[in-house]
Amino acid sequence: RRRVPEPLSAKYIGSFAYLTVKDRLPTILTKAVDTVHRHKKTFFEKYGQEGVEAEKRAIGLMSKLRNELQTDKAVIPLTDEFPDAAQWNTYIERQQAALGPEEFPSWFKSSWLFMECYMYRRIHESILLNPPICDFDVFSEAKIQSFFSSQDAILIVCTYLQELQRKIENFEESQLKDEFMLLMQVALWGNRCDLSISGGQDNSQKNNPLASLESLKSFILVDDSERVWNLLVNNWKNKTSQTTPIRVDIVLDNSGFELVTDLVLAYFLLSTQLADEIHFHGKSMPWFVSDTTRRDLDWTLKNLQASNHASLSMCGNMWEQNLHKGVWVYHDHLFWTLPHEFSDMSQDAPDLYSELHKSNLIFFKGDLNYRKLTGDRKWSHTISFDTALQGFHPAPLCSLRTLKADIQVGLKPEQAEQLTLSDPQWLVSGNYAIIQFSDPNPK
Ligand code: F6P
Ligand code: MG
Numbered sequence: 001r002r003r004v005p006e007p008l009s010a011k012y013i014g015s016f017a018y019l020t021v022k023d024r025l026p027t028i029l030t031k032a033v034d035t036v037h038r039h040k041k042t043f044f045e046k047y048g049q050e051g052v053e054a055e056k057r058a059i060g061l062m063s064k065l066r067n068e069l070q071t072d073k074a075v076i077p078l079t080d081e082f083p084d085a086a087q088w089n090t091y092i093e094r095q096q097a098a099l100g101p102e103e104f105p106s107w108f109k110s111s112w113l114f115m116e117c118y119m120y121r122r123i124h125e126s127i128l129l130n131p132p133i134c135d136f137d138v139f140s141e142a143k144i145q146s147f148f149s150s151q152d153a154i155l156i157v158c159t160y161l162q163e164l165q166r167k168i169e170n171f172e173e174s175q176l177k178d179e180f181m182l183l184m185q186v187a188l189w190g191n192r193c194d195l196s197i198s199g200g201q202d203n204s205q206k207n208n209p210l211a212s213l214e215s216l217k218s219f220i221l222v223d224d225s226e227r228v229w230n231l232l233v234n235n236w237k238n239k240t241s242q243t244t245p246i247r248v249d250i251v252l253d254n255s256g257f258e259l260v261t262d263l264v265l266a267y268f269l270l271s272t273q274l275a276d277e278i279h280f281h282g283k284s285m286p287w288f289v290s291d292t293t294r295r296d297l298d299w300t301l302k303n304l305q306a307s308n309h310a311s312l313s314m315c316g317n318m319w320e321q322n323l324h325k326g327v328w329v330y331h332d333h334l335f336w337t338l339p340h341e342f343s344d345m346s347q348d349a350p351d352l353y354s355e356l357h358k359s360n361l362i363f364f365k366g367d368l369n370y371r372k373l374t375g376d377r378k379w380s381h382t383i384s385f386d387t388a389l390q391g392f393h394p395a396p397l398c399s400l401r402t403l404k405a406d407i408q409v410g411l412k413p414e415q416a417e418q419l420t421l422s423d424p425q426w427l428v429s430g431n432y433a434i435i436q437f438s439d440p441n442p443k
Contacts, residue, residue, distance in 0.1 A: 004390060005378040007111035008371075008407065016406045016428050017112035021069070024199050025119055028289060029066040031200040032123055032138040033059050039136070047132045054130035061126035065119070074104040075118060080128040082285075084334040087348075088121060091339060113376040116288075117339035124285045137286045142195050143255045143296055147303070149204035150193065150257035155309055156208055157186060161264050162311040168272060176272055177229055183265045184225060184435065185213050188400040190261035191366045192430050194254045195290035197404045205257040216433075221403075221419070222385075222410050224437035228361070228398050231439065232274045235360055245276035249359040249395075251336070252282050253366030255296035262365060263300075263319055270327060277327050279359065284332040288368055294332055331355070341375035343390035356394035364397060367404040370434075373397075379409045381416035385438050393440035402433045410436055 010021035036044075036059055044055040067073075075092055078085045095105040095114065107115050128134050137143075147154075164179060171179070186209055193205050235246050248269055250262055262280075269275040282292045301323075304316025322328035335349035346353045356362055364373060374388040385399075388409040406427045408416070419426040426432050 004375065007113060008376050008378060008405070009111050010108045010115070018108075020112065021107055021115060024196075025116065026066055026070060027199040028196070029062060029069070029119070029123070031142075033062050033066075035138050035141055036062070036136070039141075043136065044133060050132060054133045058126045058130045058133065058136075061129065062123060065122050065126065069107045069119065072106050072108045074106050075110065075115075078121065078125055080125045082124070082128055084121075084338065087334070087338060088118075111339075111376065113341070113371055114339040117337070120285075120287050121337065137293070137295065139195070139200075139286045139289045140295075142200055143290055144299070146193065146195060146202060146204045146256040146290065147300065149202055149206070150260075153205035153207070153209050153257055154260050155312060156210060157261060157264050158304075158309075158315045159311040160210060161267060162314055164268070165271065171272075173233070176274070177233070179268065180229060180232070180272075180274070181225055182210075182213065183261075183268050184228070184400065185216070185220075186210065187258075187261040187265045187363075187365070188220075188433050188435060189213070189216060189402065190258035191253060191400065191402045191433070193257045193290075194288070194366065194404070195256075196288040197367075197428075197430055200289055209257075209261070219432050220435060221408070221415070221432050222434040222436045224398065225435045227437045227439070228435065231361060231396055232269075236274050239273075246274070247277050247279060247359050248275040249279045249281065249356060249362040251362065251364045251369055252280055252292045253369065254290040255292040255300065256290060258365070259292050259296070259300055260315075262363075263315070265363075266328065267315070267318065267322070270322065275360075277329065278322075279329045279331060279355075281336060282330060282332045283337055284334055285337055287337055291368075294330060297330060340372070341390070342372045342392045343375060345392065345394075353394055359395040362395055362397040364399045365401070367401055370399050370401040371405055371407060373399060374407055374409055376405070376407060379407065381408055381411040382413055383409050385410040385436050389438060393438070396437070396439040398438075399434060399436045401436075402430045403427050404430050408434070410434075 008015065008017045010018040012018060036055060040055055044051040077089045077092055092105065095110060099105065123138060127136050189209065193203050195203055239246065250266060252259065252262060266278040270278060282294060282297060286293065301316050301320050304312045305320065307313045323330065333349060333352045335345060335352050340348055373392065375390060379388050408427060
């Protein structure tokens, strides 16, 4: 492997990684403890004395974890029996082996990506080790609240989709393109609503998501949307009854408003036949506060189906049917919640890599996925996206991400310097975004 830059880490004092480990992660842990505590009566006591004891132990484990973090203790192996525990422990051993006997991996010395993923995995362990409460999602309440606070915006996008459905049959190619570009931007900016950057605080979509698109265009720092469209439209034009179905994959990020925008985009792709099947990839445990699990997806669909608003219930019903018919498929491979960069996937999760290889286009939603695509490394801003992917080319792929970590590649010379002059927080404020595309075999 060629020499690559060091990963971002809290060891760089003053960096965003440092501030995250020092301030944001302990805040998230405190909130998790508080949530468990507040559910004592409504959830844990259902299980009698056993439930009360389990609640106490889970809180004890999370408080211990917060103490380990704040005092920069060594990373310890996992002790639960979840199927990824062995892989995690091998990863931890590898980190230890790379350091030699004098040092040990720890919160303020190891890579940020590793430590941040490890924190969420240890939260999960605290719950797993305490049956009968082992299916409690400490972030569920925040996700549900965030969904309800975005209710008006959700209604706007679902109504838009419903009206689009009525007109779509008579659309010219240029109209299809305009609508695709619009819905891709809605899904892009939907990524602002994540509950990790906000430390678990409300970060829902309050404004009309369609009205702001035009004024947001100048905040898209890399815009490869034409290339994405060309790929989709060429596949569509070359389609014959013999060709294999066109498959689009969406590696999901946050539940709530962002998830709805992803489902809207997916539905549009399917109903226009720009795609014949959509494969979603979610998380198999609560992750980075707001990331989507199967339970979040099911909850979202049920909630929409039960709505009094016709467009919401229609979306909920149509989307449920798509899953039922198998034209939408949900996957939750454990690799997505490992600390590995995606360039490790072909070796460490070859089954997932070959699954993604079947895709015609993969959307990677959000900041964490971008960090994993690029290895969360200290790349220069002008290095190409292809280089930063370090050989991860399962299929043509597109990152839809608002910037919330101090990493960004593929910029023009001077672009980063100018941005720093006009807005020193441009990398982490979530106010800027990218639509960044890579095709391993361009036609
Ligand atoms: O807390 C760190 C972080 O990875 C940030 O970089 C980012 O704000 C967030 O968590 C995850 O963002 P997203 O939901 O877009 O992946
Ligand atoms: Mg997220």
